[in-house]
Amino acid sequence: MKKIEAVVFDWAGTMIDYGCFAPLEAFLEVFKRHKVEITIEEAREPMGMLKIEHIRALLKMPRIQREWKKAHGSKSTEQDVAKLNDEFESSLFCILEDFTTPIPGAVELSERLRNRNIKIGSTTGYTKKMMAIVAPKAKEKGYSPDCYFTADDVKAGRPYPWMCYRNAMELDVFPMNRIIKVGDTVTDMQEGKNAGMWTVGVILGSSEMGLSEEAEKNMDQKELKIKMEEVRSRLEEAGANFVVDRISDLDQVINQLEQQ
Numbered sequence: 001m002k003k004i005e006a007v008v009f010d011w012a013g014t015m016i017d018y019g020c021f022a023p024l025e026a027f028l029e030v031f032k033r034h035k036v037e038i039t040i041e042e043a044r045e046p047m048g049m050l051k052i053e054h055i056r057a058l059l060k061m062p063r064i065q066r067e068w069k070k071a072h073g074s075k076s077t078e079q080d081v082a083k084l085n086d087e088f089e090s091s092l093f094c095i096l097e098d099f100t101t102p103i104p105g106a107v108e109l110s111e112r113l114r115n116r117n118i119k120i121g122s123t124t125g126y127t128k129k130m131m132a133i134v135a136p137k138a139k140e141k142g143y144s145p146d147c148y149f150t151a152d153d154v155k156a157g158r159p160y161p162w163m164c165y166r167n168a169m170e171l172d173v174f175p176m177n178r179i180i181k182v183g184d185t186v187t188d189m190q191e192g193k194n195a196g197m198w199t200v201g202v203i204l205g206s207s208e209m210g211l212s213e214e215a216e217k218n219m220d221q222k223e224l225k226i227k228m229e230e231v232r233s234r235l236e237e238a239g240a241n242f243v244v245d246r247i248s249d250l251d252q253v254i255n256q257l258e259q260q
Contacts, residue, residue: 003258006119006173007250008164008197009145010048010183011126012099013207014247015106016138019215020047020184020207022099023125026091027058030084035071038064040210047207048125048187050150050157051092052085059084089127096130100137103205104213105248107142112251121167121179122148123191125157146171158187161195168195180257182250184208189238200253201235201243203228208235 013020027043042064046057058064059076068076110120122145126134131150138144149166151157164181173179181192181199184206192199203209204216208231216224232243242253 003178003260004118004180004198004254005178006121006167006171007113007180007182007254008121008123008167008192010185010188011122011124011131011134011138011148013047013184013205014103014182014188014202015110015122015143016102016134017099018101018103018205019210019212020044021212022096023047023051023054023092024207024210025095026088027054029091030088031058031064033087034068034084036064036067044207044210046187048158048183048185048191050125051088051127052081053157054125055081055084055088089130092130093133096133097137100134100141102138102141102143103247105246109248109250110143110145116254118254119171119173120145121171123158123163123167123181124148124150125187126150128152159190159194161191164191164195164197180250180254182247186234186238189235189240193239198253198257199239199241200250201232201238201240202245202247203231203235203243204246206231 009015012022024043028038031038042061046054049057113120124131128150131148135148147167147170149163154162154166156162168174168176168179176196179197181197184202185208189199189201235243244250244253
């Protein structure tokens, strides 16, 4: 019996938007507007969460909270979270469609999966309104899963498993160990593990890696290898059963699982 019947992919940093730059730019801009400079590393740390939860996580970081208090005279509140989220969404909507290009190998991989009769689902840290922009634009460029679910469709987003369960129901696949969850962040790995799925992390093109294609090509190869191993370790620590260098390497994982 075939062991793998479906794959559930993340979107930005996994199948589209090499390096996951769309939300990064918006987070940096919005905090700067409120007189708090956050670093790229800080902005990326909660990546994969629902965006309002991402903002909450950033404000809970001790250094950022200190800077907020220094700039505003008091600790951040839920009203601040809501205001930042509204401004974040406005900024992101302005640029989102420019960050919907499939990662090299993603379109070809989805075609190979369909040729193997493997269904394709997806989960995301984007909201439903954001996906109304992202999904059609990605489809124009060759990538379109069978279904996708956002945190708006369930009780809570990552690391909770609910979006994965909705995918399993929609794709009509069970038990959960016949599905692979693929993503590029720590919260992707936690989501997949919490859902009882095989979980695969991707390094190149990921938010964890945080590099554009050009930056990767220009980086010293020894330095690149060290950075890749650091990402591999973080994804494995978060629960990844497998970590692949590129999204196009997923076939090897599926073959290995089906040959066991």
